[in-house]
Amino acid sequence: MHAVVLHEFGPAENLTYETWPDPVAGPGQVRIAVRAAGAHFVETVMRRGEASDKAPPLPELPAVLGGEVAGVVDAVGPGVDQGWLGRSVVTARSAPGGYAESTVAEASALHPVPDGLGFEDAVTMVVTGATTMGLLGIAGLRPDDVVLVTSAAGGIGRLVVQYAHALGATVVGAAGGPEKTEAVRALGADVAVDYDRPGWQETVRERLGGGRPVTAILDGVGGDKAASAFDLLATGGRYVVIGWSSQQAFEPPRGLLAERGVTHVNALLELIAHPEEGPAREREALEAAAKGELAPAWQAFPLAEAARAHAEMERRGTTGKVVLVP
Numbered sequence: 001m002h003a004v005v006l007h008e009f010g011p012a013e014n015l016t017y018e019t020w021p022d023p024v025a026g027p028g029q030v031r032i033a034v035r036a037a038g039a040h041f042v043e044t045v046m047r048r049g050e051a052s053d054k055a056p057p058l059p060e061l062p063a064v065l066g067g068e069v070a071g072v073v074d075a076v077g078p079g080v081d082q083g084w085l086g087r088s089v090v091t092a093r094s095a096p097g098g099y100a101e102s103t104v105a106e107a108s109a110l111h112p113v114p115d116g117l118g119f120e121d122a123v124t125m126v127v128t129g130a131t132t133m134g135l136l137g138i139a140g141l142r143p144d145d146v147v148l149v150t151s152a153a154g155g156i157g158r159l160v161v162q163y164a165h166a167l168g169a170t171v172v173g174a175a176g177g178p179e180k181t182e183a184v185r186a187l188g189a190d191v192a193v194d195y196d197r198p199g200w201q202e203t204v205r206e207r208l209g210g211g212r213p214v215t216a217i218l219d220g221v222g223g224d225k226a227a228s229a230f231d232l233l234a235t236g237g238r239y240v241v242i243g244w245s246s247q248q249a250f251e252p253p254r255g256l257l258a259e260r261g262v263t264h265v266n267a268l269l270e271l272i273a274h275p276e277e278g279p280a281r282e283r284e285a286l287e288a289a290a291k292g293e294l295a296p297a298w299q300a301f302p303l304a305e306a307a308r309a310h311a312e313m314e315r316r317g318t319t320g321k322v323v324l325v326p
Helices: 041-049 120-140 154-169 178-186 199-209 224-230 256-260 267-272 275-290 304-312
Strands: 001-007 017-021 029-040 069-074 088-091 102-104 110-112 146-150 170-177 191-194 214-219 234-239 263-266 296-304 322-325
Touching: 001 304, 017 304, 029 088, 029 120, 029 304, 041 296, 041 304, 069 102, 069 120, 069 275, 102 224, 110 275, 120 154, 120 214, 120 234, 120 275, 120 296, 120 322, 146 154, 146 199, 146 224, 154 170, 154 178, 170 178, 170 199, 178 191, 191 199, 199 224, 214 224, 224 234, 234 256, 263 267, 304 322
Parallel strands: 146 170, 146 214, 170 191, 214 234, 234 263, 296 322
Antiparallel strands: 001 017, 029 069, 029 102, 029 322, 069 088, 088 110
């Protein structure tokens, strides 16, 4: 089979598309002919060899990155129900990696792909969607909230905008560039702004009107943009971290939090601390997409162009979930 292999930590071009041994399903496992594999921004950090408490441990090299895949079961290992053969499945935990034409996974970690859901949709929801469901549970959004979502055109941000809009909240979506801003507006954001433009905070204030302050921020970007967004938050509001696509953390000063009565929650770290809840969130996310309650957004790259996909993620040139297609 073909796989994308990392032999040496470094830039995106270190990902090479090459022939790799076919995996074999062991006891309790199935082999999956991959139709779509998810790629995460955190995998660009791992590829560079940068150890971080915000990223999984660095892999031993050579390595095939990735974990979430959707595809068709074409072999089962000892002790696995033969009924899995030929079924369309999705999993968040394949091994040794998902950037490949074929991979294996524990049968216990599989979810059938719901009827009407494509492979790209399923692989988008099994991790990005599941993470979103968990983050939203922690954020506790209400219909009377005015919600500011940063990195609103990303995989998680798009789902958050849809959810908050359906809930009845007033939604402000902030993203970089006119194309992403327009995409956020199409998802139902009441206000969509380009936070690459100077003075975007004033634009938000003007469009909301003087009497409608932001009551909750779901921040997926971090860094200077998060600091600018924080200035819009009302006294008594909630600042919820759901990502850090800028690779720069933003920690509101404790004194300022106390002075303004702001609740600060790093929802992403809370999710990481409770991995046992993952399978239930995965099912919830897949069901929400199958019912049409959330519309997964993804951008596909050929598996052979995984290096280009990584480069585009690093320059923040992608929209929605990045999916590799063999």
